Amino acid sequence: MKKLILLFFALLVSCNSAGKLKINDTWFRPVIKGMNTALYFTIENNSDKQDTLYAVSSPISGMVHIHETFVKDDMKGMRQVKYIVINPRSKVEFKPGGYHVMVMNVKEDFNLNSSAEFILYFKQTGKIKITTTANNYERN
């Protein structure tokens, strides 16, 4: 029974949703105070309406941007993206080497497994608050 209750709360933490929009697989990279990190997640739109992610904020940073990694002349860089459209019945992944949320000049150290709060702003759904942990998932 205890295990079932724990599993229930674990699922609650790992899957944040507002109506038919779900934010899954959330994590960010460990980071030292004053440096930048990246937040990753998957947005799952289970509704018949399109939605748009247009901003992200966090109490751990004064400057948070939606970014994408791009390739130019055999080199890689990143640039800001103003918004991301999530089509009906579709998923958008924020993952290493692709879309990511760049969290700049963080206010404190975030070592492995420490947690932080982020707010995702959608045109239709409004705000979705997520709490997630620092991890090194690409090593798995």
Add this chain to the structure above:
Amino acid sequence: MRETNIFILIFLSLLLLSCGKEIPVIKDLSKSNYKLIDQDSTVFNFPKDLKGKNVIISYLFTNCPDICPLTTHNIISIKEQLDKEGITDVEYVEISFDPERDSPSVLKNYANVRGIKSNSWHFLTGNKKVIFNLLNELNVRAMPGDTTITSKGDTLYYFIHTDRISLLDKQGRLRKNFNGSKVDKDELISSLKQLN
């Protein structure tokens, strides 16, 4: 039947040829000398201080949130696999192309937060001109974009850079380049074994 036998014979011959194929030398850096500084603020002579070891080299700026840490984590995985196989005569080097911001202490923090504590792992910074001469010799490019100061006083800057892992042999010769963030770990390990 005869055609099948000929096909098998050609296939086996090609296999034998590829087994004995040496990885060509891209660039000989053995005569070069770049005086750099590692994460412990110790002077590091590249490639002299690495002589006698095969070296896995990558390139980074520590404020990079995505591609550079991804490459670092790929190398952590490669090191874990090599350690598991008992291959320990390998040195790991990460060269910063943002030496003005990546001081030894910043590089040390970057290593610590990722649990990198090995003595064989060298994060290198130094004089900007020296660094870029070395990068040029390794055919690695890094170009900073415009720096923006926000209304809150935060500095915003990016680099566009070569996404690469390089393999240097025991004689200080550049032998093979790989995509850094999307490296085929098995291919890199196999190439490293061929250098021995």
